[in-house]
Amino acid sequence: MEAPQSHAVPDGANGNSASAFLLFVPSGPAKPRAMNPFNRRQFLGAAALGAAALSTLRTRAADAPATPAPRPVKLGLIGCGWWGMVNVKGAYKAGGAQVIAICDIDSDHLAATAAEIEKLQGSRPLTFKLYEDLLAVTGLEAVIIATPPQWHALPFIAAVNRGIDVFCEKPLAYDIREGCAMVDAAAKSRSIVQIGFVRRQSAAFQAVRQFIADDKLGRIINVDAQINFTAGTASAVPVAPPPSLDWDHWCGPGPLIPYSPQVGHRNWRLEKTSGQGHLYDWGIHLIDATRFILGETAPTAITATGGLYHLRGKITTPDTLTVQFEFARCPVTWRHRLWGSAELTPEFNNGIFFYGEKGTVFVTDQKWIYLPNGKGAERQVNETKSDLVPLHVAEFLDAVRHRKPVSATVAEAHLSTSAVKLAMIAYETGGRLAWDAKTEQITNHPEAAKLLKRAYRAPWKHPYAG
Numbered sequence: 505m506e507a508p509q510s511h512a513v514p515d516g517a518n519g520n521s522a523s524a525f526l527l528f529v530p531s532g533p534a535k536p537r538a539m540n541p542f543n544r545r546q547f548l549g550a551a552a553l554g555a556a557a558l559s560t561l562r563t564r565a566a567d568a569p570a571t572p573a574p575r576p577v578k579l580g581l582i583g584c585g586w587w588g589m590v591n592v593k594g595a596y597k598a599g600g601a602q603v604i605a606i607c608d609i610d611s612d613h614l615a616a617t618a619a620e621i622e623k624l625q626g627s628r629p630l631t632f633k634l635y636e637d638l639l640a641v642t643g644l645e646a647v648i649i650a651t652p653p654q655w656h657a658l659p660f661i662a663a664v665n666r667g668i669d670v671f672c673e674k675p676l677a678y679d680i681r682e683g684c685a686m687v688d689a690a691a692k693s694r695s696i697v698q699i700g701f702v703r704r705q706s707a708a709f710q711a712v713r714q715f716i717a718d719d720k721l722g723r724i725i726n727v728d729a730q731i732n733f734t735a736g737t738a739s740a741v742p743v744a745p746p747p748s749l750d751w752d753h754w755c756g757p758g759p760l761i762p763y764s765p766q767v768g769h770r771n772w773r774l775e776k777t778s779g780q781g782h783l784y785d786w787g788i789h790l791i792d793a794t795r796f797i798l799g800e801t802a803p804t805a806i807t808a809t810g811g812l813y814h815l816r817g818k819i820t821t822p823d824t825l826t827v828q829f830e831f832a833r834c835p836v837t838w839r840h841r842l843w844g845s846a847e848l849t850p851e852f853n854n855g856i857f858f859y860g861e862k863g864t865v866f867v868t869d870q871k872w873i874y875l876p877n878g879k880g881a882e883r884q885v886n887e888t889k890s891d892l893v894p895l896h897v898a899e900f901l902d903a904v905r906h907r908k909p910v911s912a913t914v915a916e917a918h919l920s921t922s923a924v925k926l927a928m929i930a931y932e933t934g935g936r937l938a939w940d941a942k943t944e945q946i947t948n949h950p951e952a953a954k955l956l957k958r959a960y961r962a963p964w965k966h967p968y969a970g
Contacts, residue, residue, distance in 0.1 A: 574600035577904050580638050580647040581629070582659050584608035584617035586770055587673065588650035590893060591700075595648075596624060597891070598898035600905075605641045607632040610769070612748035633750070635659040639666055646696070646904050649673060652778040654758040657682035661967050664693040669904045671897065673700040675788050676917040678758070678780070680925050681957035681968035683918040684944065689967075690914045698900040698910040699917035701792045705895035707888040708872045712858070712865055713797040715874070721860025724798065727836040728857040729790040731782070735774065735842035737818045738765035757964040766818065774819040774842075781821025782840050784924050790856055791829075792912075792920035794836055797858070797867075802919055802941035803829040803836075808931035814843040827927040838927065929955045 579601050581588055585608075595601040603621050606629045608614040614631050622628040632638045639647070639662055646669035649659055657677050663670050676699055677683040690697050703709055716724065742762035745751040751763050758777045761767060766775070773779035773786075783791075795801070810825035819842075827838040846853050855868035863876040870890065875883040896912070903910045922944070929952050930937045938948040946953040960966045 583651035594893035685967035732845035
């Protein structure tokens with residue numbers, strides 16, 4: 505592959521209209537880097553302390569006087585899909601950003617996104633197929649990576665190696681060893697990194713975190729998290745990919761699978777080789793939020809049961825799943841069903857139950873409910889309002905300008921992503937997996953341990969050198 509050329513920022517770009525993010529589209533192989541376990545352990549050990557400190561800083565900042573309009577941050581977008589534009593619009597709403605370059609391996613998506621961004625900010629971004637070319641743009645400060653998970657690690661590492669700041673969608677990586685390499689690369693760089701765990705911005709989740717810290721629930725006995733919904737599916741019959749889409753490149757370092765509408769744009773979330781299913785794609789938000797609220801790091805053991813009962817032949821990940829995470833403070837149970845449940849209890853379909861000695865709390869994005877113990881106790885409903893994506897993007901942009909901490913660090917994201925990846929490994933292999941978080945090893949199941957790192961398809965090289 506030819507070396508990427510340097511590109512100038514387009515003339516007349518207007519940085520006064522809010523901000524946009526870099527969405528990224530996969531490109532060629534990144535050079536593997538040797539791991540630095542010491543740096544990674546430092547990052548992971550500091551993660552919880554950093555999140556707690558940032559929560560305190562947010563409270564103080566709420567009382568601060570108004571400040572002048574921030575300078576625009578020059579952004580790139582890697583991955584011009586639906587959620588990529590959600591992030592871009594969140595950046596515009598946050599204010600102080602300008603998208604100067606975008607890339608995607610679908611030429612139709614690329615053209616449509618360029619036109620929409622031009623309409624929103626008054627200037628057209630540079631367009632590329634490959635992320636390597638985007639990262640070479642002169643003046644680029646930060647990127648948003650909004651691709652499927654198999655295309656997170658390589659552009660992330662390439663960006664931080666250049667000193668470019670990164671907002672990357674969750675999950676952090678496809679496999680745990682990719683995550684190790686990403687933590688290591690970030691530790692060696694000066695880049696600001698924010699991962700898209702937007703629920704850390706939720707006033708409801710922050711309130712429950714404080715409620716539990718103030719011992720209002722007493723000892724937490726166990727936690728249940730769930731997201732039930734009726735999954736829509738497209739045709740799983742293999743067909744030729746759209747002419748605009750480089751399907752081989754879309755599959756990237758993962759296996760080259762037959763194209764169908766069910767595994768392509770937007771529907772990849774329930775495909776094993778890319779999205780890895782409902783827990784990995786959506787449920788990870790609640791596992792991360794549970795860790796954030798309880799101040800937990802990593803589980804010591806994981807079990808998982810479930811199956812494909814209703815959507816067999818349509819998706820390749822479980823439509824019904826129960827996972828038990830054994831954390832130090834208490835067990836955490838995840839449940840989902842992608843059929844037949846969403847309509848039964850809509851109020852509680854998406855959220856977390858914390859069962860304590862003094863009562864129970866249920867929390868979701870914009871509301872939390874407290875039910876004290878005791879017969880006839882009246883539940884207390886607390887409504888909140890948080891514009892999650894713009895808040896999360898605004899925090900990132902502010903950190904880029906002022907080199908400040910963020911709430912969803914790469915170390916925190918690695919812990920949450922590792923937990924759900926271990927759950928999917930437990931589902932695939934059966935049995936209870938014992939996890940040593942210090943060495944990042946499955947200690948009791950050699951076959952399961954092989955799944956910590958996926959083999960890459962040529963010509964791409966896995967970034968983890970261990």
